[in-house]
Amino acid sequence: MIQVVCAIIQKDNKILIAQRSEKMNLPLKWEFPGGKLEAGENEKEALIREIKEELNIEISPSQRISSHIHDYVTFKINLIAYLCEYISGEIQLLEHKDFRYITFEELKNYNLADADIPVITELQRHLK
Numbered sequence: 001m002i003q004v005v006c007a008i009i010q011k012d013n014k015i016l017i018a019q020r021s022e023k024m025n026l027p028l029k030w031e032f033p034g035g036k037l038e039a040g041e042n043e044k045e046a047l048i049r050e051i052k053e054e055l056n057i058e059i060s061p062s063q064r065i066s067s068h069i070h071d072y073v074t075f076k077i078n079l080i081a082y083l084c085e086y087i088s089g090e091i092q093l094l095e096h097k098d099f100r101y102i103t104f105e106e107l108k109n110y111n112l113a114d115a116d117i118p119v120i121t122e123l124q125r126h127l128k
């Protein structure tokens with residue numbers, strides 16, 4: 001089982017989503033940026049590192065809002081989501097194809113990775 005952390009980065013009442021590139025697995029799916037936990041790292045450290053590596057911005061994870069296992073048949077992940085504050089930096093797409101700042105209501109217009117569905121349910125509870 002792969003442990004994956006993802007960041008729900010909030011800025012001006014909008015949420016950041018990123019589109020996976022053609023070269024990544026789950027190509028062109030939208031997601032909350034993040035990645036796999038590495039040995040010796042805690043979840044928040046992994047998130048800060050991944051977001052710097054992927055988008056070149058600084059964030060601060062605040063609240064852990066969900067942890068759900070998803071079975072993609074060929075691999076299985078535990079997707080752990082944190083609410084995060086944007087701190088600084090201009091987004092540079094170092095791995096993804098695109099990004100958007102959108103409202104919660106706009107999420108339904110994007111083709112998100114299947115594992116993200118429970119994250120969205122939890123997010124709705126937290127944004128209320």
Ligand SMILES: Nc1nc2c([nH]c(=O)n2[C@@H]2O[C@H](COP(=O)(O)OP(=O)(O)OP(=O)(O)O)[C@@H](O)[C@H]2O)c(=O)[nH]1
Pocket residue numbers: 004005006024025026030031032033034035036037077079113114115116
């Ligand atoms: N970051 C992220 N990954 C997700 C989400 N939903 C989801 O199913 N995943 C899956 O979780 C896995 C995360 O791996 P990744 O490829 O982003 O991680 P990484 O940067 O550490 O990968 P690499 O260094 O092996 O290339 C992928 O299989 C990805 O498809 C999500 O919302 N955010």
